[in-house]
Amino acid sequence: MTYTIRQTRREDWERLRELRLAALQDPIAPMAFYEPYEEAVRLTRGEWERRASGRESATFIGEAESGSWGGMVGAFVKHRVVHVVGVYMLPEHRGTGLARELMRAAIEWAGGHEVRLRVHENNKRAARFYESLGFRPTGGSDADPRDPALRAFELSLKTG
Template sequence: MTYQVRRAGRADWERLRELRLAALRDPVAHLAFFEPYEEAVRLGRQEWEGRASDSERTILVGEAEDGTWVGMVGVHGLVDHVEVVGVYIHPEHRGTGVAGQLMRTAIDEAGGREVRLRVHQHNARAARFYEKLGFRPTGASAPDPRDPGLVAYELVYRRP
């Protein structure tokens, strides 16, 4: 299967909502999101339109040949680096290459700046994936706001 990576826009708010809610319900992927499902499901159209068209954060989506959204990556550009947030791939499309396409596009969006992200201590599969792409630990970590006994480790990608 082939995938297209593109930016989400305001008109995509319903599809973004559907994909985000799927991520928050996913038994593994929800670790990457600090937003509880119960809060996200209550958001209205305006909030979702705002998320889909936020000028400070780009949401890249992976779209299958049939138009189905199968994954997403948020790219938040800062002055000296880019932060990748909200990475999610629908379970049926994990291992197909779409995650790599999304992340390579996110890296390209950085325009040569460092790319940073955090990976939850219980998400070893994601950590291995990021390391294969060239991300390396920085040594920094942050507590999980839902459970301060757990942490998310920061990884960084620097262009060779």
């Protein structure tokens, strides 16, 4: 399948909301996202427009030839490090190479800065995928806020 990879714009807010809410309802969501569906569904139009506008961050989407969105990757800068968040592919778009294309867009957007992300200890498939892109463990981790006995491990990609 062929995708057009691009950043979302303010006018994409409704489609971004739809994709994010689908992500948060996916059975993998507890391992991949800390934002609860119940909180995201209550966000205002203005908040969704801000998320889509890319002023403080970037969200990359993969648009199929049909015009449907297959997935997304978010990124933001904090202390000269680009943090990748919100990586999600709709089930019918998994295994198509879309995730790799979206991650490449986020890494390119980083402009040579270090790129970091977190992966849940139970999400082995995602960990293997990120490692295939060159990400390596930093040694850092956080407790899963829903189950403090579980961890999310930080991975880093040095670019530039």
